[in-house]
Each structure stands twice: as structure tokens, then as C-alpha cells.
Amino acid sequence: MIDFTLTSEQQNLRERTRAFVTDKIIPYEGDIRATAHGPTDELRQELNELARQAGLFGPHIPKNWNGMGLNHTDMAIVFEAAGYSPLGPIALHCAAPDEGNMNLLVKVATPEQKDIYLRPLAAGETRSCFTMTEPNGAGSDPTMLETKAIPEGNHFVINGRKWLITGAEGAAFTIIMAQVPDGYGMQSGPTMFLAPMASEGIRIERNLETMDSSFTGGHGEVVFENLRVSADHVLGEVGEAFRYVQVRLAPARLTHCMRWLGSAERAHDIAKNYASRRRAFGKILGEHEGVGFMLADNAIDLQQSRLMVWWTARELDCGSKARHESSMTKVAVSEALFRVADRCVQILGGLGMTEDTVVNQIFREIRGFRIYDGPSEVHRWAIAKRILKSH
Ligand SMILES: Cc1cc2nc3c(=O)[nH]c(=O)nc-3n(C[C@H](O)[C@H](O)[C@H](O)COP(=O)(O)OP(=O)(O)OC[C@H]3O[C@@H](n4cnc5c(N)ncnc54)[C@H](O)[C@@H]3O)c2cc1C
Incomplete structure (x- = not known):
């Protein structure tokens, strides 16, 4: 049965989250602690406390880890409402990369690893990062992993360089993707490791200046120099990292769609408001067909995006890995939302270029999501391969 009606619980969740973001979080958007490298940890923790008081902390975190334990469909509703402010997901503790990392730890970590890493992360006491991308190695093609983890007794010695690592500055720990080479008398291949960021052998070389500014800690370049990680800090099994990457990435790319959908909706509301009151050539802007059509196209893109998100969320809730669906949704939604944000800047005219509205930031944030x-291009290529394979 196809039914797009929200239950009364879902409507209530949406209204509660939207009201919380509007009343409590949007007023923080001009806070000086919302820096070019994201909200500071002090601001993040202040916002987390507000979310706890509102009963909205950790919508995706399982109940036994003191979260709300929502399924993907309900997450779609709450995350969209949270995304109405770029600070909303930070407040609810459902922003990247922590949200995806928690999901991975819940599914793959040992009880001891959960105790050390997941417990404080789920409580919002710490942050984490995920170190996969390399300046000259793993990128669009993660199999080009250059970072090596050499077995040495009961340890691995990791050397490599990563960059674009969201939240590296200030993170308590990282999940490292590294290659265990052949020839050491054990299982080899791409492997995930857990390591505290304060370890000897981890250095943040720089925090990158980027277009976006919503992720706490910004995006860092991280060097591993003879980092020693004990075998009990392997996350999952040696050689299985790409299997776990899929565990993390399919839901994580969908949650990005959910959050940015809310932000694009905010930009649309601001543009809609401007087009309803600003006049040019004898009438309000929205009555000029060129502007009215942009508003109409925004509404179409937003609703199409929402339906694709709900569809993929439902697939995940039904137990599917939803790799194909999440790829299609990621391409469609990231591109649709960018069109929405771009139209909003255009409708606002010069105001759209200024920081007097949040549309400027939303435009910059959503660009990176492509x-x-x-x-x-990589998703289209993967979708095409699956289409051809199915024939
Ligand atoms: C804001 C932001 C946050 C990020 N956070 C993290 C993080 O926390 N941890 C982490 O590990 N990484 C992170 N990344 C890195 C991100 O995962 C990579 O940027 C992404 O995988 C692309 O890799 P690349 O930048 O090396 O691009 P490249 O691999 O150099 O590719 C460049 C371009 O080539 C094109 N291309 C590549 N392959 C194909 C193909 N098969 N067909 C057609 N065109 C193709 C695409 O247009 C692509 O954009 C982040 C990046 C950004 C922008």
C-alpha cells in the first residue's frame, strides 16, 4: 500500500522539531561561536543541552544508548525539520560525521569498543571523525587507499595522509581506513581501525579553508606517522573495510539528503517571503512570471526530493541495503536542492549574496553535497553498471 499520510506521532515529531529549531536554535545563527570552521564545541554543547531539554537529542541513536531510537522513515521527518537551520542537526546531535559513525559503531564495534568510543559519543560528550580520503590516493575511488597498516606483533603501525576530514579538529577519536598489505602471514586488505586523536602518531597538519561552515571542527588534513594501534582496535574484521563502508554510507548519504532538504526549504521560505513583498516594475516580484516559475520549480524540486527520501528510508526500514535507491536519491536530491538554493539566491537579488540571510550559507553548504x-558522476556510473548488470 502506498500512503504518504503522516501518522499523528510523525506529525507531532515534525511540529515539535520545527518549533524547537525555530524558537530555540535559529536565534543562535548569528552567534560568534558559529565560526568559518563550524560551531565551536562550546556552542555545540549548549545547543545539545537545549535539545535534551526538548526531548529531541539523538533521534537516530538506539534507545539502549539513550537516544530516541527512530527508524529511517521517522528520521526523515525529524532530520528534515532539524535541517531548517544549519545549526539544527548539531543541536540534535545528528550531524555528520558523528551520526554515521555512531551507526557504524552500533552495528560493527565490539562491546569493549562501544564502551570506550560509542558511549561518550552517543552522550554528546565527545566528537569523532572518519579518515578515508587522501590527497593522492583514495577519493572517488576508495580502492586507491595509500595509507598502510603494517602488522607488528599484536599491533598495526599506520602511516599515511588524509584530508577533507570533517570534524578532525577537536574530535576525540577517528575511524581510520588503511590497507593491510599481503605477505604478513595474516588476512590482508582494506581495514578500519579506531584510534584516539590524541595518540602519539596523529597530527592535524592544517584545518582547510572551505566554502562550507556548518560542521563542528571544519575539515582537516591529518597525518599518521608510525601510529601504533593494538589489534583489539580493529573495527570489525581485517580486510572487510569496504563492506563496513557500505553499512555506513548508504544510510549516511540519505541522512545528508534529509538534513539539506530542510535547509533548502528554509531558503525557499525566505525567497518566498521576499518575492511576496518586494516590488519591481509595478507589482510584487512573485507576480512576474520569471520569479513565480522559480518558486514553482522550487516547490517541485523540494517535493520530489522528499518523496525520494521517504522511499529510500522505507527500503532501509524494510531491511534492504538500498544501495541502488540511496545512490539514485543522493544524485537526484543533491542536484535538486542545489537548484533550489541557486534559485533562492537569484530571487533575493543582491540580498542573496550577503550574509544578512542564511540563504548565502545554505547555498555554500549544499554545493559540497554533490x-x-x-x-x-560516480553514483551515475554505479547506477548505470547495475542497470547493465541486471540485463
Ligand atoms: C565538505 C566535504 C566533507 C568531506 N568529509 C570527509 C570526511 O569526513 N572523511 C573523508 O574521508 N572524506 C571526506 N570528504 C572527501 C570526499 O569523500 C571526497 O571529496 C569525494 O569522495 C571525492 O573524492 P576526491 O575529492 O578525491 O575527488 P576525485 O576522486 O579527485 O574526483 C574529482 C571529480 O572527478 C569526477 N569523477 C571521479 N570519478 C568519476 C567517474 N567514475 N566518472 C565520472 N567522473 C568521475 C567527479 O566529478 C569528481 O568530483 C569530504 C569532502 C567534502 C567536500
Whole structure:
């Protein structure tokens, strides 16, 4: 049965989250602690406390880890409402990369690893990062992994360089993707490791200046120099990292769609408001067909995006890995939302270029989404391969 009606619980969740973001979080958007490298940890923790008081902390975190334990469909509703402010997902503790990392740890980590890493992360006491991309190695093609983890007794010695690592500055720990080479008398291949960022052998070389500014800690370049990680800090099994990457990435790319959908909706509301009151050539802007059509196209793109998100969320809730669906949704939604944000800047005229509205930031944030969690071209290529294979 296809039914797009929200249950009363879902409507209530949406209204509660939207009201919380509007009343409590949007007023923080001009806070000086919302820096070019994202909200500071002090601001993040202040916002987390507000979300806890509102009963909205950790919508995706399982109940036994003190979260709300929502399924993907309900997450789609709450994350969209949270995304109405770029600070909303930070407040609810459902922003990247922590949200995806928690999901991975819940599914793959040992009880001891959960105790050390997941417990404080789920409580919002710490942050984490995920170190996969390399300046000259793993990127669109993650199999080009250059970072090596050499077995040495009961340890691995890791050397390599990563960059674009969201939240590296200030993270308590990282999930490292590294290659265990053949020839050491054990299982080899791409492997995930857990390591505290304060370890000897981890250095943040720089924090990159980027277009976006919503992720706490910004995006860093991280060097591993003879980092020693004990065998009990392997996440999952040696050689299985790409299997776990899929565990993390398919839901994570969908949650990005959910959050940015909310932000694009905010930009649309601001543009709609401007087009309803600003006049040019004897009438309000929205009555000029050129502007009215942009508003109409925005509404179409937003609703199409929402339906694709709900569809993929439902697939995940039904137990599917939803690789194909999440790839299609990621391409369609990241591109649709970018069109929405771009039209909003255009409708606002010069105001759209200024920081007097949040549309400027939303435009910059959404641009990056066509690149991370798989560039559009790579997803199209993977979708095409699956289509051909199915014949
Ligand atoms: C804001 C932001 C946050 C990020 N956070 C993290 C993080 O926390 N951790 C992490 O590990 N990484 C992170 N990344 C890195 C991100 O995952 C990579 O940027 C992405 O995988 C692309 O890799 P690349 O930048 O090396 O691009 P490249 O691999 O150099 O590719 C460049 C371009 O080539 C094109 N291309 C590539 N392959 C194909 C193909 N098969 N067909 C057609 N065209 C193709 C695409 O247009 C692509 O954009 C982040 C990136 C950004 C922008």
C-alpha cells in the first residue's frame, strides 16, 4: 500500500522539531561561536543541552544508548525539520560525521569498543571523525587507499595522509581506513581501525579553508606517522573495510539528503517571503512570471526530493541495503536542492549574496553535497553498471 499520510506521532515529531529549531536554535545563527570552521564545541554543547531539554537529542541513536531510537522513515521527518537551520542537526546531535559513525559503531564495534568510543559519543560528550580520503590516493575511488597498516606483533603501525576530514579538529577519536598489505602471514586488505586523536602518531597538519561552515571542527588534513594501534582496535574484521563502508554510507548519504532538504526549504521560505513583498516594475516580484516559475520549480524540486527520501528510508526500514535507491536519491536530491538554493539566491537579488540571510550559507553548504559521499558522476556510473548488470 502506498500512503504518504503522516501518522499523528510523525506529525507531532515534525511540529515539535520545527518549533524547537525555530524558537530555540535559529536565534543562535548569528552567534560568534558559529565560526568559518563550524560551531565551536562550546556552542555545540549548549545547543545539545537545549535539545535534551526538548526531548529531541539523538533521534537516530538506539534507545539502549539513550537516544530516541527512530527508524529511517521517522528520521526523515525529524532530520528534515532539524535541517531548517544549519545549526539544527548539531543541536540534535545528528550531524555528520558523528551520526554515521555512531551507526557504524552500533552495528560493527565490539562491546569493549562501544564502551570506550560509542558511549561518550552517543552522550554528546565527545566528537569523532572518519579518515578515508587522501590527497593522492583514495577519493572517488576508495580502492586507491595509500595509507598502510603494517602488522607488528599484536599491533598495526599506520602511516599515511588524509584530508577533507570533517570534524578532525577537536574530535576525540577517528575511524581510520588503511590497507593491510599481503605477505604478513595474516588476512590482508582494506581495514578500519579506531584510534584516539590524541595518540602519539596523529597530527592535524592544517584545518582547510572551505566554502562550507556548518560542521563542528571544519575539515582537516591529518597525518599518521608510525601510529601504533593494538589489534583489539580493529573495527570489525581485517580486510572487510569496504563492506563496513557500505553499512555506513548508504544510510549516511540519505541522512545528508534529509538534513539539506530542510535547509533548502528554509531558503525557499525566505525567497518566498521576499518575492511576496518586494516590488519591481509595478507589482510584487512573485507576480512576474520569471520569479513565480522559480518558486514553482522550487516547490517541485523540494517535493520530489522528499518523496525520494521517504522511499529510500522505507527500503532501509524494510531491511534492504538500498544501495541502488540511496545512490539514485543522493544524485537526484543533491542536484535538486542545489537548484533550489541557486534559485533562492537569484530571487533575493543582491540580498542573496550577503550574509544578512542564511540563504548565502545554505547555498555554500549544499554545493559540497554533490561531491562528498560520492560525487554525482560516480553514483551515475554505479547506477548505470547495475542497470547493465541486471540485463
Ligand atoms: C565538505 C566535504 C566533507 C568531506 N568529509 C570527509 C570526511 O569526513 N572523511 C573523508 O574521508 N572524506 C571526506 N570528504 C572527501 C570526499 O569523500 C571526497 O571529496 C569525494 O569522495 C571525492 O573524492 P576526491 O575529492 O578525491 O575527488 P576525485 O576522486 O579527485 O574526483 C574529482 C571529480 O572527478 C569526477 N569523477 C571521479 N570519478 C568519476 C567517474 N567514475 N566518472 C565520472 N567522473 C568521475 C567527479 O566529478 C569528481 O568530483 C569530504 C569532502 C567534502 C567536500
